[in-house]
Amino acid sequence: MVKVILPDGNSLEYTRRVTPLEVAGDIGKRLAKATLAAEVDGQLIGCDTVLPAEDEVRLRLITDRDPEALDLMRHSCAHIMARAVMRLFDGVQLAFGPTIENGFYYDFLSEQPISDEDFPRIEAEMRKIIKADEPFERVVLPREEAIALCRDLGQTLKVEHIEQGLADQETVSFYRQGEFVDLCRGPHVPSAGKLGALKLLSVAGAYWKGDAQREQLQRLYGTAWFRQEELDDYLRKVEEAKRRDHRVLGRQLELFMIDPKVGSGLVMWLPKGATVRRELESFIYGELLRRGYQPVYTPAIGRVELYETSGHYPYYKESQFPPIDMAAHWGEGDKYLLRPMNCPHHIRIYQSKPRSYRDLPLRLAELGLVHRYEQSGELSGMTRVRGFTQDDAHIFCTEDQVADEFRGCLEMTQFVLKTLGLENYRVRLSFGDRSSDKYVGSAETWDRAEAALEQVCREMPGLPEPHIELGEAAFYGPKADFVVNDCIGREWQLGTVQLDYNLPSRQRFALEYIGPDNQPHEPVMIHRAPFGSLERFVGMLIEHFAGAFPLWLAPEQVRVLVVSQKFEEYARQVERRLAEAGLRVTGDYRPEKVGAKIRDAQMELIPYMFVIGGREQDTGGVAVRDRLEGDLGTMPVGEALEKLQAEIAAKTVRKTA
RNA sequence: GCUAGCGUAGCUCAAUCGGCAGAGCAGCUGAUUUGUAAUCAGCAGGUUGUGGGUUCAAGUCCCUCCGCUAGCUCCA
Numbered sequence: 001m002v003k004v005i006l007p008d009g010n011s012l013e014y015t016r017r018v019t020p021l022e023v024a025g026d027i028g029k030r031l032a033k034a035t036l037a038a039e040v041d042g043q044l045i046g047c048d049t050v051l052p053a054e055d056e057v058r059l060r061l062i063t064d065r066d067p068e069a070l071d072l073m074r075h076s077c078a079h080i081m082a083r084a085v086m087r088l089f090d091g092v093q094l095a096f097g098p099t100i101e102n103g104f105y106y107d108f109l110s111e112q113p114i115s116d117e118d119f120p121r122i123e124a125e126m127r128k129i130i131k132a133d134e135p136f137e138r139v140v141l142p143r144e145e146a147i148a149l150c151r152d153l154g155q156t157l158k159v160e161h162i163e164q165g166l167a168d169q170e171t172v173s174f175y176r177q178g179e180f181v182d183l184c185r186g187p188h189v190p191s192a193g194k195l196g197a198l199k200l201l202s203v204a205g206a207y208w209k210g211d212a213q214r215e216q217l218q219r220l221y222g223t224a225w226f227r228q229e230e231l232d233d234y235l236r237k238v239e240e241a242k243r244r245d246h247r248v249l250g251r252q253l254e255l256f257m258i259d260p261k262v263g264s265g266l267v268m269w270l271p272k273g274a275t276v277r278r279e280l281e282s283f284i285y286g287e288l289l290r291r292g293y294q295p296v297y298t299p300a301i302g303r304v305e306l307y308e309t310s311g312h313y314p315y316y317k318e319s320q321f322p323p324i325d326m327a328a329h330w331g332e333g334d335k336y337l338l339r340p341m342n343c344p345h346h347i348r349i350y351q352s353k354p355r356s357y358r359d360l361p362l363r364l365a366e367l368g369l370v371h372r373y374e375q376s377g378e379l380s381g382m383t384r385v386r387g388f389t390q391d392d393a394h395i396f397c398t399e400d401q402v403a404d405e406f407r408g409c410l411e412m413t414q415f416v417l418k419t420l421g422l423e424n425y426r427v428r429l430s431f432g433d434r435s436s437d438k439y440v441g442s443a444e445t446w447d448r449a450e451a452a453l454e455q456v457c458r459e460m461p462g463l464p465e466p467h468i469e470l471g472e473a474a475f476y477g478p479k480a481d482f483v484v485n486d487c488i489g490r491e492w493q494l495g496t497v498q499l500d501y502n503l504p505s506r507q508r509f510a511l512e513y514i515g516p517d518n519q520p521h522e523p524v525m526i527h528r529a530p531f532g533s534l535e536r537f538v539g540m541l542i543e544h545f546a547g548a549f550p551l552w553l554a555p556e557q558v559r560v561l562v563v564s565q566k567f568e569e570y571a572r573q574v575e576r577r578l579a580e581a582g583l584r585v586t587g588d589y590r591p592e593k594v595g596a597k598i599r600d601a602q603m604e605l606i607p608y609m610f611v612i613g614g615r616e617q618d619t620g621g622v623a624v625r626d627r628l629e630g631d632l633g634t635m636p637v638g639e640a641l642e643k644l645q646a647e648i649a650a651k652t653v654r655k656t657a
Numbered sequence: 658g659c660u661a662g663c664g665u666a667g668c669u670c671a672a673u674c675g676g677c678a679g680a681g682c683a684g685c686u687g688a689u690u691u692g693u694a695a696u697c698a699g700c701a702g703g704u705u706g707u708g709g710g711u712u713c714a715a716g717u718c719c720c721u722c723c724g725c726u727a728g729c730u731c732c733a
Contacts, residue, residue, distance in 0.1 A: 105728095113660090113661070114661090115661070115662075116661090116662080201727095202661095202727060202728070203660090203661065203662085203727085203728085204660075204661070204727055204728030204729065205659065205660030205661060205727095205728060205729055205730095206660085206728070206729050206730090207659080207660095207729060207730070210729080210730075211730085212658080212659065212729075212730045212731090216659065216660055216729085217660090217729090218660075218661080219660095219728070219729080221727095221728080251668080252668085260706090260723070260724050260725085264723095264724070264725090311733090312733065315733075316733055318658095318731090319731080319732075319733080340733075341733070372732080372733090374731080374732070375658055375659095375730080375731060375732090376658070376724095377658065377659070377660095377728090377729080377730085377731095378658090378730090378731065378732075379725095380726090384732085474733070475733085476733085561693095562690095562691095563690085563691065563692050563693095564690045564691055564692090565690060565691095566690070591688095591689065591690055591691080592689095592690095592691080592695090592696080593689095593690090593691050593692090593695085593696060594691065594692050594693055595691090595692085595693065595694060595695070595696095596691095596694080596695055596696080597693090597694095598692095598693050598694055599693095599694035599695055600694085600695085601694090602693095602694055603694080609693080611692070611693065613691095613692055614692090615692085623692080623693080625693060630693075631692095631693055
C-alpha cells in the first residue's frame with residue numbers, strides 16, 4: 001500500500017508501485033498531458049520513474065509552469081540537438097550537454113567542422129525528431145556494461161567520463177530516444193514532442209573538461225522556451241543588448257576608440273568620453289577627500305626589483321608586458337616593468353618615513369594607470385583591456401581598525417553605485433578555504449577577519465544580504481566584490497574591497513608601525529576600488545544608460561538651436577550665458593530645418609535642446625525640449641538654466657528608454 | 658593563447674561562376690531661412706587589413722601575418 005501525498009494535501013492510494021505519469025493520469029487527462037517530470041523528496045525524477053517503495057510518498061507534479069521545467073526541457077533539447085547532429089555528421093563523439101541560463105549547449109568532438117550555416121538543417125532535423133515524438137527512455141546499467149556500451153558506440157569521451165568522473169558509482173543511467181542513446185543523469189521530459197520553441201544560436205570552441213591541454217570540442221549553443229512569445233522576447237532582449245553595445249555606441253557617440261596601430265586593448269578616450277570620465281573623476285575625488293583619503297600621484301612604471309619584492313614578478317610574468325631592459329639597450333641601467341598594479345608604489349610611500357599608530361589609518365588614493373598583458377582572445381572594448389585606470393586606494397591600518405575601514409569602503413562603494421542609479425547589485429564575500437595551503441597568514445587571522453567582514457556586511461543598512469563563497473578568496477586575504485546588474489539584467493563585477501596579509505608581511509615589504517607599546521607592529525592593508533576600473537565602469541555605464549547619460553555626466557548637456565539664422569545673435573547670447581554658468585553647451589546655427597537639427601541632437605542623445613525662434617527672442621526665453629519628454633514649452637532663460645543646474649547638482653538619474 | 662567566423666569609402670552595407678569596385682548616411686560646395694526626429698542639387702571619397710602565391714584576369718581561390726567578433730582557457 002502506497003499513499004501518494006500531493007502538495008495540495010490530497011492523496012491517492014495504490015496497491016502497486018506507480019509512476020508520476022500514472023498518478024497524473026488518475027487526477028486528470030489534461031494534467032497527465034501537461035506533466036513533464038516530478039519532484040519526490042526534493043529530487044527531480046522523470047515521469048516514467050517508479051516512485052520509491054515507501055508507505056508515504058510526497059509527490060509534486062511538474063508542468064511547464066514550474067521553474068524547474070524549463071531547465072528540464074532545455075536539457076532534453078540538448079539531447080535532441082545531439083541526436084540531430086549525429087544523424088547529419090559522421091564520426092561525432094559526444095561530450096557534455098548541459099543547460100545554461102536561457103538555453104543549452106552540447107559539446108561535440110567532430111572531424112567535420114560544424115558551422116552556423118549548418119543550423120537550418122540541424123534545426124530541421126530537430127523538428128523532425130520533435131514531430132516523431134518518441135519517448136525518452138531511462139536505462140540503468142551496471143558500470144562495466146555502461147562502459148562496454150559506450151565503447152561499442154565509439155564514444156570514448158563518455159568511456160573516460162564513466163571511468164574517471166563516475167568512478168564511485170555502481171550503476172550509470174542512460175537515456176534512449178529512438179536510435180540515440182546518451183549517458184545522462186536525467187531526468188528528461190517524457191517525449192520529444194514536449195519541447196518548446198527553440199533556436200540554435202552560435203557555435204564556439206570549448207575544451208574537453210575545460211582543460212586547454214585536452215581535445216578542442218565544438219560547442220553548439222541554443223536557446224529554448226515553452227512558448228514562442230518567450231523565445232521572441234528573449235531574442236528581442238539579445239537584440240536590445242546589441243543595440244546598447246558600448247563598442248558600437250562608443251564609436252557612434254565618439255566616446256572612445258581603440259586603434260590597432262596604437263595597440264590592441266589600449267583605450268583612447270575621445271573628447272566626449274573624456275568629459276564623462278572627468279566628471280566621474282571629480283565626483284570620486286570629492287568623495288575621497290570627504291572620507292579622509294589622501295590622493296597621491298605615482299608613475300606607471302617601476303623597477304623590476306620592486307615587483308620581485310611584491311611577488312608580482314616573476315609570478316604573474318605571462319600576464320605582464322615584459323620588462324624594459326635598459327642594460328640591453330644602453331649597456332647599463334635597470335629593468336623596468338609597466339606596473340600591473342599600484343600597491344607597491346603606495347607601499348613605498350608608506351615606508352618613506354617611520355609610521356606611528358597615530359598615523360593610522362593611512363589612506364592613499366590614486367587613479368592609477370596599470371597595464372596587464374591580457375590574452376588576445378580576452379580583449380573586448382573597454383571592459384577587458386590591456387591598460388586601465390583603477391580608482392585605487394590602499395588603506396594601511398591596525399587590525400583593530402579593519403572592521404571600521406572595511407565598513408567605510410563598503411559605504412563609499414554603496415554611495416557611488418547609488419549615485420549612478422545602479423541599485424541592483426549583490427555583494428559577494430570571497431573567503432578562504434582552511435583546508436588549502438595556498439593562503440598566507442594564520443588561520444586565526446583569517447577567522448577573525450572573515451567574521452568581521454561578514455558582520456560588517458550584515459549590519460550595513462541598505463546593503464543586500466552578502467553571499468559567501470568559500471575558497472574563492474585571493475591567496476593574500478578575503479575580499480568583498482560588488483556584482484552589479486545593469487538595467488537589462490546583465491551582471492558586471494565592478495567594485496572590490498580586499499584585505500591583504502601578504503604585502504605587509506616580512507616576506508614581502510615588511511611594513512611596520514610603532515604601536516602605543518613603543519614596539520613595531522605589522523599593519524593590515526586594504527585594497528579597494530569602487531569602480532574597479534574607469535574603463536570597465538564607463539563601458540558598463542554606456543550600456544546601462546544606452547548612451548543616454550544623466551545630465552551631470554552628459555558630454556554635451558544643452559544644444560541651442562535656431563529656427564532660422566535670423567535669431568542667431570540672440571541665440572548666441574543665450575549660449576554664452578549657459579557656457580558662463582558652467583554648462584556644456586553647443587549651438588546649431590546651420591541653415592537647416594528645425595526638425596533636422598532636433599533629429600541630430602536627439603541622435604547624439606543630448607539631454608536638452610533650447611529651441612530659439614521669434615517668440616523666444618521677443619520674450620527673452622527659450623523653448624526647452626527634453627530628450628525623453630519632448631517639448632516642455634517656452635520659459636525664461638534664467639528659469640531654464642536653474643532647472644538644469646538643479647538637475648546637475650542633484651546628479652539626477654532619470655529612467656532611460 | 659585555442660576553435661570557428663569575419664575584415665570592401667569615416668559609418669552601415671552591395672558587387673551573380675574569378676571578368677570595368679557600387680549605394681545610403683556622414684563630409685565638402687551651392688541653393689534653401691525653415692517652429693520640435695532627415696530640404697534639394699552637385700562634388701569628393703578606395704593600393705578591397707598586410708605580405709606573398711595561383712590565374713590572361715583576384716574584393717572573390719590558396720598561404721602568411723595583423724586586427725575584429727563569439728565562445729573556451731585566463732583575470733594577481
